[in-house]
Amino acid sequence: MTLPMPEDRSYLADLTDGVLTVTFNRPEMGNAMVTHMVPPLTELFHLAQAREDIRVVLVRGEGKFFSAGGDVAGFAKTLELEVPERLEVWTGRLNRVRGLVEAVLAFEGPLVVQMRGPVAGVAMIFPLAADHVIGDETAMYVFAHLGIGVSTDGGVSKLLADSVGPRAARSLLMTGARVKAEEALRIGLLNRQVAGEELETEVAQCVSRMAKGPQGALRGIKRLVREADGRTMGDHLDAERDAFLDRVVDEDFREGVAAFLEKRKPDFPSAR
Secondary structure (H helix, E strand, C coil): CCCCCCCCCCEEEEEECCEEEEEECCHHHCCCECHHHHHHHHHHHHHHHHCCCCCEEEEEECCCCCECCECHHHHHHHCCCCHHHHHHHHHHHHHHHHHHHHHHHHCCCCEEEEECCEEEHHHHHHHHHCCEEEECCCCEEECCHHHHCCCCCCCHHHHHHHHHCHHHHHHHHHCCCEEEHHHHHHHCCCCEECCHHHHHHHHHHHHHHHHCCCHHHHHHHHHHHHHHCCCCHHHHHHHHHHHHHHHHCCHHHHHHHHHHHCCCCCCCHHHC
């Protein structure tokens, strides 16, 4: 099956060994996200959720930027419109972005982000929603919405608050902060920082390990952690019990136990 991609190749998609790699591909424009990218990108994430052969999604940027966020040059064109038409255009854009956010969050498998260079604006959807973010020394979060006189979009305010806490999120957004790699690592916006020359290798090893892991268990862990907030401990223990019971009747459990006793690496059936 052909993977959804825009005709201008503003992002690229590749599926190899269970890893779907999505690469923002406008390096000359800082990998800014143009409007026509959003529908096929949304479709791509729906496809990732639907297909068993897509076990991990990796998002990265080509060149020196992860993504500059929205295409501000494109924003300027909407200023030429009368207010009712401008509002109509922006309502459509924001609704399409909402669909993308919902598709990204609906993906139950591991979502990994490779961060080289800055990320800003709506592109923060990806590292903030990711399960694991690996960056090099150039990685940077640029909270730039205020600079063009708007509040956040794409769920960034909630995703950021979920990542660093409400007070820290308010501070970062309301001061237009630029958070460099070392600080991003300290406050949890990066999970790991490596040297630039090691980034590709480290990311490849990470996604390969996840793609070869027990898929039901990985998705179960992601679901349990996501749904933990707001549950009582009793309710969460019930959910953990049910998730665990689902796994002990799975062939991955049989293979994992056998591999442990035989002192070898497991070859999980769900990852074949």
